Amino acid sequence: MPTTPLLSPSPDTQGRDGDLIARLTAAIGPDPVLPAPADIGGRLIEDRGLFKGTALAILRPANTGEVAECVRLCHEAGVPIVPQGGNTGLVGGGVPDGGIILITQRLNRIRETDPLNATMTVEAGCVLSAIQAAADEADALFPLSLASEGSCQIGGNLSTNAGGTAVLRYGNTRDLVLGVEVVLPDGRILSDLNLLRKNNTGYDLRNLFIGAEGTLGIITAAVIKLFPKPVSRATTLVACEGPDTALALYGRMRASNADTLSTFEYIERLGLQMVIDHAAGCTDPMTTVYPAYCLIEMTSTGAQNALDLRMEAALEAAFEAGEISDAVIGASESQKDALWALRENLSEAQKPEGASIKHDVSVPVSRVAEFLHAARAACVAHMPNLRPCPFGHFGDGNIHYNLSRPTDMSDADFLAEYPAFNRIVHDIVHDMGGSISAEHGIGQVKRAELRRYKDPVALELMEQIKQAIDPAGLMNPGKVL
Amino acid sequence: MPTTPLLSPSPDTQGRDGDLIARLTAAIGPDPVLPAPADIGGRLIEDRGLFKGTALAILRPANTGEVAECVRLCHEAGVPIVPQGGNTGLVGGGVPDGGIILITQRLNRIRETDPLNATMTVEAGCVLSAIQAAADEADALFPLSLASEGSCQIGGNLSTNAGGTAVLRYGNTRDLVLGVEVVLPDGRILSDLNLLRKNNTGYDLRNLFIGAEGTLGIITAAVIKLFPKPVSRATTLVACEGPDTALALYGRMRASNADTLSTFEYIERLGLQMVIDHAAGCTDPMTTVYPAYCLIEMTSTGAQNALDLRMEAALEAAFEAGEISDAVIGASESQKDALWALRENLSEAQKPEGASIKHDVSVPVSRVAEFLHAARAACVAHMPNLRPCPFGHFGDGNIHYNLSRPTDMSDADFLAEYPAFNRIVHDIVHDMGGSISAEHGIGQVKRAELRRYKDPVALELMEQIKQAIDPAGLMNPGKVL
Numbered sequence: 001m002p003t004t005p006l007l008s009p010s011p012d013t014q015g016r017d018g019d020l021i022a023r024l025t026a027a028i029g030p031d032p033v034l035p036a037p038a039d040i041g042g043r044l045i046e047d048r049g050l051f052k053g054t055a056l057a058i059l060r061p062a063n064t065g066e067v068a069e070c071v072r073l074c075h076e077a078g079v080p081i082v083p084q085g086g087n088t089g090l091v092g093g094g095v096p097d098g099g100i101i102l103i104t105q106r107l108n109r110i111r112e113t114d115p116l117n118a119t120m121t122v123e124a125g126c127v128l129s130a131i132q133a134a135a136d137e138a139d140a141l142f143p144l145s146l147a148s149e150g151s152c153q154i155g156g157n158l159s160t161n162a163g164g165t166a167v168l169r170y171g172n173t174r175d176l177v178l179g180v181e182v183v184l185p186d187g188r189i190l191s192d193l194n195l196l197r198k199n200n201t202g203y204d205l206r207n208l209f210i211g212a213e214g215t216l217g218i219i220t221a222a223v224i225k226l227f228p229k230p231v232s233r234a235t236t237l238v239a240c241e242g243p244d245t246a247l248a249l250y251g252r253m254r255a256s257n258a259d260t261l262s263t264f265e266y267i268e269r270l271g272l273q274m275v276i277d278h279a280a281g282c283t284d285p286m287t288t289v290y291p292a293y294c295l296i297e298m299t300s301t302g303a304q305n306a307l308d309l310r311m312e313a314a315l316e317a318a319f320e321a322g323e324i325s326d327a328v329i330g331a332s333e334s335q336k337d338a339l340w341a342l343r344e345n346l347s348e349a350q351k352p353e354g355a356s357i358k359h360d361v362s363v364p365v366s367r368v369a370e371f372l373h374a375a376r377a378a379c380v381a382h383m384p385n386l387r388p389c390p391f392g393h394f395g396d397g398n399i400h401y402n403l404s405r406p407t408d409m410s411d412a413d414f415l416a417e418y419p420a421f422n423r424i425v426h427d428i429v430h431d432m433g434g435s436i437s438a439e440h441g442i443g444q445v446k447r448a449e450l451r452r453y454k455d456p457v458a459l460e461l462m463e464q465i466k467q468a469i470d471p472a473g474l475m476n477p478g479k480v481l
Numbered sequence: 482m483p484t485t486p487l488l489s490p491s492p493d494t495q496g497r498d499g500d501l502i503a504r505l506t507a508a509i510g511p512d513p514v515l516p517a518p519a520d521i522g523g524r525l526i527e528d529r530g531l532f533k534g535t536a537l538a539i540l541r542p543a544n545t546g547e548v549a550e551c552v553r554l555c556h557e558a559g560v561p562i563v564p565q566g567g568n569t570g571l572v573g574g575g576v577p578d579g580g581i582i583l584i585t586q587r588l589n590r591i592r593e594t595d596p597l598n599a600t601m602t603v604e605a606g607c608v609l610s611a612i613q614a615a616a617d618e619a620d621a622l623f624p625l626s627l628a629s630e631g632s633c634q635i636g637g638n639l640s641t642n643a644g645g646t647a648v649l650r651y652g653n654t655r656d657l658v659l660g661v662e663v664v665l666p667d668g669r670i671l672s673d674l675n676l677l678r679k680n681n682t683g684y685d686l687r688n689l690f691i692g693a694e695g696t697l698g699i700i701t702a703a704v705i706k707l708f709p710k711p712v713s714r715a716t717t718l719v720a721c722e723g724p725d726t727a728l729a730l731y732g733r734m735r736a737s738n739a740d741t742l743s744t745f746e747y748i749e750r751l752g753l754q755m756v757i758d759h760a761a762g763c764t765d766p767m768t769t770v771y772p773a774y775c776l777i778e779m780t781s782t783g784a785q786n787a788l789d790l791r792m793e794a795a796l797e798a799a800f801e802a803g804e805i806s807d808a809v810i811g812a813s814e815s816q817k818d819a820l821w822a823l824r825e826n827l828s829e830a831q832k833p834e835g836a837s838i839k840h841d842v843s844v845p846v847s848r849v850a851e852f853l854h855a856a857r858a859a860c861v862a863h864m865p866n867l868r869p870c871p872f873g874h875f876g877d878g879n880i881h882y883n884l885s886r887p888t889d890m891s892d893a894d895f896l897a898e899y900p901a902f903n904r905i906v907h908d909i910v911h912d913m914g915g916s917i918s919a920e921h922g923i924g925q926v927k928r929a930e931l932r933r934y935k936d937p938v939a940l941e942l943m944e945q946i947k948q949a950i951d952p953a954g955l956m957n958p959g960k961v962l
Contacts, residue, residue, distance in 0.1 A: 116732050116847035117878070139736075161681050172679060175656070190938045195845040197877040198653060199916035200642050200692060201923060201931055202961060203943045207688035211681060228739040251597050255620075258709040258782055259740045301739055306787060364676040366597035396678040397598070435680035442682060450682055457671045461950070462684045468949035469942070480683060 017056055020077040024059060024100075027069045032060040032106070043084060043101055051092040051444060055082070055101045062106045064123075064181060064189060064220040071218065072187025074100055080474045083214040085124065085156025088148040090360075091443025093160065093213045097478050104155045107220055113138050118226040119178060119195055124155025124219050131224070140226035143170035147347065158219050161211035163439030168395040169262035169299070170227065172439070174210045179223035182209050185216070185470040193223050208465070213441050214476040216469045230262075230299035234311035235336035238318070239290035239326040242268075243369035246294050249323040250365070250395055253296060256314055260307060263297035264395030265343050270404075271350075271391045272342060278352050279345035285328040285338070294394065295343050297336075346391055350404060355411035356389070357421045359401040361429045362438035368397055371432055375401055378424045383417065385409070398438040401425055426453065442480045450480070498537055501558040505540060505581075508550045513541040513587070524565060524582055532573040532925060536563070536582045543587045545604075545662060545670060545701040552699065553668025555581055561955045564695040566605065566637025569629040571841075572924025574641065574694045578959050585636045588701055594619050599707040600659060600676050605636025605700050612705070621707035624651035628828065636700050642692035644920030649876040650743035650780075651708065653920070655691045660704035663690050666697070666951040674704050689946070694922055695957040697950045711743075711780035715792035716817035719799070720771035720807040723749075724850035727775050730804040731846070731876055734777060737795055741788060744778035745876030746824050751885070752831075752870045753823060759833050760826035766809040766819070775875065776824050778817075827872055831885060836892035837870070838902045840882040842910045843919035849878055852913055856882055859905045864898065866890070879919040882906055907934065923961045931961070 025033045035057055045052045056079065061067045074081050080099035087094050104125035111121040115138050122131055128149040135142035144157060146164035156162075158180070162173045170176065179194030192205055209219055240246050243266075250264050269291055275282050300307045311329070318324045330336030350356050363371045376388050385406030392400040403421060405414035426436045430453050442450050451459070459481075466473075466481055506514045517525065517536040526533045537560065542548045555562050561580035568575050585606035592602040596619050603612055609630040616623035625638060627645035637643075639661070643654045651657065660675030673686055690700055721727050724747075731745050750772055756763050781788045792810070799805045811817030831837050844852045857869050866887035873881040884902060886895035907917045911934050923931050932940070940962075947954075947962055 114845060114847050116728070117845040118735070119845070161685075163679050163681075167679060174685070184938070184942070188938050188941075190942060191936045192939055194916075195914050196843045196916050196919070197846065198644050198648060198843045198874070198879045198919040200644075200918045200920055201916055201927075201935060202692075202939065203697075203946060204642075204655065204688040204692050205939060205942055207685040208946075211683075211685050216684075228736050247597070254599070255709050256782055301737055302791060310783060362677045362679045364595060364598040364600070365678065366595050393679070398679045433676050435675075435677050435682055437681045438677070438679040439681055446682075454682060455672045457665070457669050458673055458683065458686060460669075461665070461671060461686055464949045465684060465689075465946065468945045 016077065017079070020073060020079055021057055023073050024057070024070060027073060028059065028061050028066045032062065034058040034060070043087060043103065044096065046089065046092045046095050051095040053096040054098055055096040056099060058101045058103060060103055060106050064107070064183065067102065067107070067183045067218055067220050068187045068189050070102060071183050071185065075186050075472065075474060078472065078474070080477045082476050083155070083159070083218045085153035085159070086127065086148065086151045088152040089156065089160060089443060090440045091437075091445040093441055093443030093476070093479050095444065102218065104153060104218070104220070110134050111221065114195070115140060115226070117195060119223050120226055121193060121221060121223050122154055123221045124153060126154050128152050128154060128157060135226050136229070138226070139229060141229045142176070142224060143227055144173055144176055154222065154224070155219050158210050158222055159212065159214050160441045163393070163396070163398065165263060165265070165393065167393060168264055174207060176225050177206065177210060177222050178225060180206050180209055180219050181221040182217040182219050185472065185475045190217070193221060195223055211441070213443060213480050215466060215480050216475060228301050230301055232302065232304035232307045233297055233299045233336065234307045235295075235297045235330040235339050236311060236315065237285060237328045237339045237342065238294050238296060238315070238324040239286060240292050240294060240324050242291045243372040245323045246292060246394060247369040248321070249294060249318050252318055252321070252323065253314055254395070257298055257310055260298040260300045260310065261296070261395075262299045263295060265295040265392065266394035266399070267293045267295070267343060267346065267391045268389065270387055271346050271389045274349040274353055274389070275342050275345045278349040279341070282341055282345055286326050288326065290325055295339060350389060350402060353387075354405045355414050356405070357403040357415070357418050359422070359425045360398070360438050360440045361401055361425065361434055361436060362396065362398040363429060363432045363434035365395065365397040367432050368394055368399065371399065371428065371434070374428050375425055378428060379403060379421060382420060382424060422449070444479060447480065497558065498560070501554060501560055502538055504554050505538070505551060508554060509540065509542050509547045513543065515539040515541070517582070524568060524584070525577065527570065527573045527576050532576040534577040535579055536577040537580060539582045539584060541584050541587050545588070545664065548583065548588070548664045548699055548701050549668045549670050551581075551583060552664050552666065556667045556953065556955060559953065559955070561958050563957050564636070564640070564699045566634035566640070567608065567629065567632045569633040570637065570641060570924060571921045572918070572926040574922055574924030574957070574960050576925065583699065585634060585699075585701070591615050592702065595676070596621060596707070598676060600704050601707055602674060602702060602704050603635055604702045605634060607635050609633050609635060609638060616707050617710070619707065620710060622710045623657070623705060624708055625654055625657055635703065635705070639691050639700050639703055640693065640695050641922045644874070644877070644879065646744060646746070646874065648874060649745055655688060657706050658687065658691060658703050659706060661687045661690055661700050662702040663698040663700050666953065666956045671698070674702060676704055692922070694924060694961050696947060696961050697956060709782050711782055713783065713785035713788045714778055714780040714817065715788045716778045716811040716820050717792060717796065718766060718809045718820045718823065719775050719777060719796070719805040720767060721773050721775060721805050723772045724853040726804045727773060727875060728850040729802070730775060730799050733799055733802070733804065734795055735876070738779055738791055741779040741781045741791065742777070742876075743780045744776060746776040746873065747875035747880070748774045748776070748824060748827065748872045749870065751868055752827050752872045755830040755834055755870070756823050756826045759830040760822070763822055763826055767807050769807060771806055776820060831870060831883060834868070835886045836895050837886070838884045838896070838899050840903070840906045841879075841919050841921045842882055842906065842915055842917060843877065843879040844910060844913045844915035846876065846878040848913050849875055849880065852880065852909065852915070855909050856906055859909060860884060860902060863901060863905060903930070925960060928961065
């Protein structure tokens with residue numbers, strides 16, 4: 001889906017664009033201003049190649065002041081800006097449509113770590129894994145964890161309110177942030193680097209920018225929360241009959257162990273089989289084949305054996321209640337890692353099986369089983385040989401409802417059904433009070449779907465806010481709204 | 482501090498106001514529209530009598546549709562509205578300045594309880610204690626807990642982002658809410674009763690209304706989070722040398738027991754002495770007098786004896802490190818309640834000691850001890866016989882920095898120093914990156930202080946948002962901004 005440039009496909013260095021480039025170069029130096037054709041880092045495309053854009057130039061400011069100056073100059077010239085972090089998004093939110101790409105890569109300082117206040121002040125360009133490592137260094141945990149953590153940047157995590165595998169225990173990115181620093185669309189700097197757990201002095205501005213996908217301003221720094229580092233973990237893969245028993249098991253685990261339960265992931269047999277078939281070193285940890293599996297982890301700042309006893313007691317009760325058919329308990333750290341590998345390799349293991357149609361949806365946790373049944377029935381009715389491969393963050397109600405193509409169909413024929421399957425799955429989700437984008441955001445991919453499903457007053461309010469904060473419409477145009 | 486009515490001090494039943502009253506009566510019936518002079522329920526005054534306002538009428542709509550119709554009619558007539566819940570606020574936020582008072586009392590249904598999704602959908606007028614009881618009935622916990630819980634309403638809790646004694650473990654009200662339903666200033670209804678743990682479909686509208694103190698619209702319902710009910714608790718009062726050892730102890734407790742630590746409250750000797758002297762049934766649980774005390778509680782969904790062992794191990798280590806001088810462990814439920822009573826009676830026990838000057842402030846947790854030292858030094862320098870009585874939510878960095886008058890000074894002479902002490906304490910707080918209103922909000926009381934201390938760009942942004950959502954300025958005018 002190519003996009004049309006808003007300005008000119010290449011910089012008109014003699015005209016208005018050239019003037020802007022000259023002023024930007026004067027402001028932040030020549031090296032940090034790259035004419036767009038010089039881009040070799042994939043900054044014009046989205047990770048999976050679904051979108052390709054154009055841009056006048058790529059800016060690499062070094063600090064908040066430079067970001068503000070760049071934004072002010074673009075605002076003055078009426079030229080749009082697309083902010084980019086690690087460019088790992090999955091919905092085309094960072095792909096430009098003409099204008100300027102501003103990358104946060106050089107804003108990569110950890111400004112402050114305060115272990116006793118349990119906070120870290122980080123700049124937008126810090127790579128997530130570097131933040132995790134710095135927290136670990138300070139004997140603390142920054143729990144945000146997702147597949148792209150080696151290259152995604154915290155600014156992007158904030159702008160998209162990233163989810164990941166630790167949401168059940170620690171919440172989404174939004175829940176991990178106390179304060180933000182933001183360059184507004186006209187170049188003003190909002191300093192709201194709040195370090196406080198309690199602060200009721202006016203409107204909650206922070207959450208307006210978190211999850212706004214760069215359409216209201218550029219987050220340049222944030223105060224993030226640290227947590228005590230767990231010293232013990234109990235990891236189990238259980239086999240069960242399917243969604244209904246998995247849901248009963250989830251309810252049991254949460255009721256009895258909410259203060260330690262940190263993971264409750266769901267995989268059906270087809271997914272596990274793909275991992276066993278395609279992921280190096282992954283084998284079936286059980287001797288019998290079962291319909292579905294849950295990866296359950298409890299973590300604690302208390303002793304390992306106390307945690308093990310709690311896990312065993314919960315599993316024993318679940319066996320007696322008929323909720324689980326089999327279980328493998330990770331007895332060593334390497335065994336625990338091996339159980340995690342079955343879940344972590346799932347996205348990759350689907351690729352050799354041919355094209356997939358993907359959905360990132362959520363429903364109330366109490367309706368996850370109902371959703372899984374309804375979605376399977378409707379999708380298979382539409383295409384009998386379809387291979388549904390749902391998996392994901394069951395305990396958050398967030399299922400990656402992926403569909404692998406029938407073994408006897410071409411990728412192209414299958415992908416032609418993308419809109420039809422979107423409609424089927426999203427209609428079911430919507431009817432259940434669910435979300436068509438649980439964690440990936442809207443970007444370009446889901447703009448039309450947002451218009452279709454979102455409460456109209458909510459959409460109007462979003463537009464009123466966009467108009468109030470970015471009246472010229474220069475911040476990441478064509479995304480979300 | 483009396484307020485001037487915006488319209489007329491009594492309804493002009495022949496003119497424009499009378500037309501509005503007639504239309505409101507036609508919309509929701511005659512009984513729910515009370516002319517303001519008929520108010521005998523204290524709806525024109527703030528709890529402590531610091532503010533007294535006037536109003537045209539008091540409206541008691543029965544449901545969201547009626548609220549919307551009332552707001553629409555007032556919007557059409559250009560008449561301002563003050564929403565009121567239980568009217569228990571401490572900053573004059575619910576006191577009218579002419580216009581209409583809209584009370585949420587009759588919106589008191591619990592619309593839905595979903596134990597497996599761990600949510601409850603409640604209307605704004607539900608009294609907090611009724612919600613706590615309904616959660617308990619569903620074998621769950623709604624953790625929000627504060628002194629006025631028997632009369633405050635959840636709509637007010639949301640509008641003020643209430644804090645209380647469970648923030649350390651469960652967060653502020655904001656953290657306990659998944660979705661809201663709001664009547665906007667022009668009468669439109671925003672339906673964002675999100676039941677989902679993960680939902681990245683556009684701007685975070687919910688948090689804009691939470692903590693806005695009714696200036697952006699009227700919250701009519703909310704989806705709140707439920708938590709597993711703890712089945713065990715370990716409660717201890719420890720004695721320590723003062724703020725520094727208390728802070729070291731807090732760091733230790735959090736590092737080793739973060740998944741169970743739910744309370745870390747601080748009281749100095751003067752405060753404890755007042756409770757012992759004035760609160761019926763409260764006695765000193767220790768035989769020696771110490772400078773300061775911490776009330777510590779751990780709660781768990783696991784076994785009592787495992788929790789007791791964790792508490793004992795932590796206390797033993799703290800003794801060895803010299804962080805605590807003495808400790809009383811609650812051995813029975815009634816002993817635990819008795820320890821809590823020492824903290825809960827503190828606000829009341831200050832009254833017989835004469836006038837207090839109060840501050841609701843927060844600083845980064847790592848700087849609480851530094852703040853307590855600096856504030857004492859500066860306040861006592863201003864008034865040598867002053868009796869500082871700081872206490873509060875130490876683990877949140879939130880101290881109620883209360884000052885009791887010298888024993889040899891009149892209340893009036895002492896209260897004349899209110900502005901001077903505000904300036905001293907708030908300047909120190911501000912210099913430490915703290916907040917002049919940790920949990921009570923801004924209302925009328927702290928409007929000028931907000932202008933003095935808040936980042937100017939943040940204030941501008943708040944005004945842009947207010948202008949975008951309530952351009953006529955009819956929602957709770959004269960509050961916050």
